[in-house]
Amino acid sequence: MDRFSFIGDPFGVYALEAMAAATTGYLGGLVSDRVGRRQTIGIAWCGEAMANEPQRLMAATYSSESFWSSSRAQGPGLAATSAMVGDLVLKHRRESAYGTLHVVTNAGYLIGPPLSGLILKTNHWGMFFVFVAGLGLIAATFEFAFLPKESGVDGGSLSPSQHNQWAILQDKPFMLLLVSTFAGFVVYTAYEVILPIDYLWQPGDFSP
Known part of the structure; x- marks a missing residue:
């Protein structure tokens, strides 16, 4: 946190992070409406993975630019992931689909922090960024492999x-x-x- 002295304290970091998250999430939803959920999600996960590589190379001199780029590259993908349920799932099954998505998200919040903590116990930030980048590439690969190219099971029925x-x-x-x-x-x-x-x-x- 000492490297973010231009903000003053860690709470300033989280304030800017929250504003950036709201902006990229909203813009990500607009982009995915036009180019498709599949492309937006895949590009977002790949972008996050690539943004983590400079952090690995610059781990000794951690930069604010790499922090913002990696943390916000995923924003459009998260927005498209939520919207994708409405596109791909029939209306009578959407409640359970959103519930499943919520459970998976909670599982990530439960497993992610302790797993990251175990990696950071090695005191090697480079290894941590390689791990995160690898997960991003795996997620993008699965997304491109299994999500359908076309979206919208009944989206055309909206007035x-x-x-x-x-x-x-x-x-x-x-x-x-x-x-x-x-x-x-x-x-x-x-x-x-x-x-x-x-x-x-x-x-x-x-x-x-």
């Missing part, structure tokens, strides 16, 4: 008003889900990310 991006504000169940998800991530990020970093950054604040 022009339903294609309006602001129509989502009228979907009360979705807005409730959006607000609850936001609240959940606030709690998750505060306890799982910010609190440990704050303890390492300013341990005196936690004295009895």
Whole structure:
């Protein structure tokens, strides 16, 4: 974190990261609407893998540019992954499909951090970035191999008003889900990310 002195503290890093995530996620959804989910997801995972290689080579002089490029390269892919369920799954099966996607995402949050921690115990950041880049390439390979080229099982049935991006504000169940998800991530990020970093950054604040 000392290398991000231009921001002032680690919380500035996460503030910029959150704003960048919102921007790339939204733009990723727009791009995937036009070029297709399959291409967007594959390019995003490949982009993340390639962005991690400069970090491996520059591990001794970690740069802010490589941090932002790797962390945000995945944004469009994440947006397209969620939208893909609506494209490829029949309407009556979408609830269970989104549930499956949620379970897989939670499994990643559960397994990823401790696995990364085990790798970092070797005190070798280069190995960590190679590992992350390898996972990105594997994900892109599976995506190109198994996802269909065509999308949309019944997307053509939507009326022009339903294609309006602001129509989502009228979907009360979705807005409730959006607000609850936001609240959940606030709690998750505060306890799982910010609190440990704050303890390492300013341990005196936690004295009895």
